[in-house]
Amino acid sequence: MDIQEGYALSEQVHWRDARNGDYAVIGDPIGHSLSPVMHQAAYQTLGLELTYNAYRVPLGEVALACTHFRHLGYKGINVTVPLKEDALAASRAPDEFSRLVGAANTLRLQDMACTNTDGPGFIETLKGLGIDKGAQVLLLGAGGSARGIARALFEAGYKLCIYNRTPERAERMVRELQIEAELCGANPSGASLIVNATSAGLLGGDLPVQWERAEPDAVAYDLVYKPEPTPFLKAASAHGLRTVDGKPLLAAQGALSLEWWLGIPAPRDAMLASLR
Numbered sequence: 001m002d003i004q005e006g007y008a009l010s011e012q013v014h015w016r017d018a019r020n021g022d023y024a025v026i027g028d029p030i031g032h033s034l035s036p037v038m039h040q041a042a043y044q045t046l047g048l049e050l051t052y053n054a055y056r057v058p059l060g061e062v063a064l065a066c067t068h069f070r071h072l073g074y075k076g077i078n079v080t081v082p083l084k085e086d087a088l089a090a091s092r093a094p095d096e097f098s099r100l101v102g103a104a105n106t107l108r109l110q111d112m113a114c115t116n117t118d119g120p121g122f123i124e125t126l127k128g129l130g131i132d133k134g135a136q137v138l139l140l141g142a143g144g145s146a147r148g149i150a151r152a153l154f155e156a157g158y159k160l161c162i163y164n165r166t167p168e169r170a171e172r173m174v175r176e177l178q179i180e181a182e183l184c185g186a187n188p189s190g191a192s193l194i195v196n197a198t199s200a201g202l203l204g205g206d207l208p209v210q211w212e213r214a215e216p217d218a219v220a221y222d223l224v225y226k227p228e229p230t231p232f233l234k235a236a237s238a239h240g241l242r243t244v245d246g247k248p249l250l251a252a253q254g255a256l257s258l259e260w261w262l263g264i265p266a267p268r269d270a271m272l273a274s275l276r
Contacts, residue, residue: 007241009232015055015065016133018070023261025199026057027064027080032226034247034275035078036058045267057083063090070109076261077107084144087114101151101177102148103144103173106257115260118145119152121253129219129244133157138188139181140164141197141208142173145223149197154179161191188214194241196222196232206231211239223249224276225275248274 018024025035031054041050052179057065062083069077079087084103088094091104091114098104104114137153139146142164155159155259160181164170166182174181186209188194194214200207209232214220220236225246233243255266 024053025078045270062086101147117253117256119148125248132186135192137193138191142170146197196218
């Protein structure tokens with residue numbers, strides 16, 4: 001399926017107008033989401049007659065929306081920005097990782113259990129980038145997505161340097177996550193990996209990264225995926241860096257979510273191929 005067709009599939013349907021289904025992704029905005037394309041490709045590969053939809057859920061309405069989805073027969077929900085903290089609050093049975101990072105991206109509606117596959121999925125994607133454990137990582141952001149990534153990087157043995165426009169928020173994140181990390185400016189010197197975990201790419205904004213100080217073999221990784229490169233990735237590419245958008249992470253965390261829901265191996269190759 002063409003990627004542009006995939007983008008057109010996720011309409012801005014409000015959760016109150018949801019139709020019956022099995023699984024879904026929620027966020028606000030949600031029109032950009034390729035999750036339905038990816039999960040339907042997985043179901044087709046596995047021979048499963050399941051449906052996966054996308055719905056817009058405003059902040060503060062996650063718990064209400066989940067009750068509605070459960071009545072419509074939904075079994076699980078993926079959660080994207082800016083609802084990951086709300087998803088944790090709505091859960092009655094968070095696992096240890098989601099509780100620690102203060103954010104969830106996957107809900108099981110039957111018992112309102114939750115997990116966070118962002119961090120483990122992100123680490124999974126680093127295997128093919130040649131970024132060994134112990135390397136320095138500059139992480140931009142301190143929100144719901146950044147928290148899961150930061151804890152996973154720390155647990156995997158990477159050296160963390162964190163930048164956030166509001167330093168106090170980054171300090172609080174480091175303290176709450178119980179990790180070791182240096183708080184720094186947006187200076188990528190010495191970093192093998194530069195990760196944008198802010199919503200700037202989704203919103204079309206820019207970040208004050210000092211690209212001229214980046215290592216020539218560094219990788220710039222934006223958690224956001226769009227039909228065109230984000231300003232973050234455009235700037236990195238202009239300075240000769242390798243770039244990665246959020247599609248590999250989408251496939252990895254989606255595969256882990258599917259496995260958590262269904263208890264069977266996910267067809268990772270088919271899921272990633274559907275996004276390209």
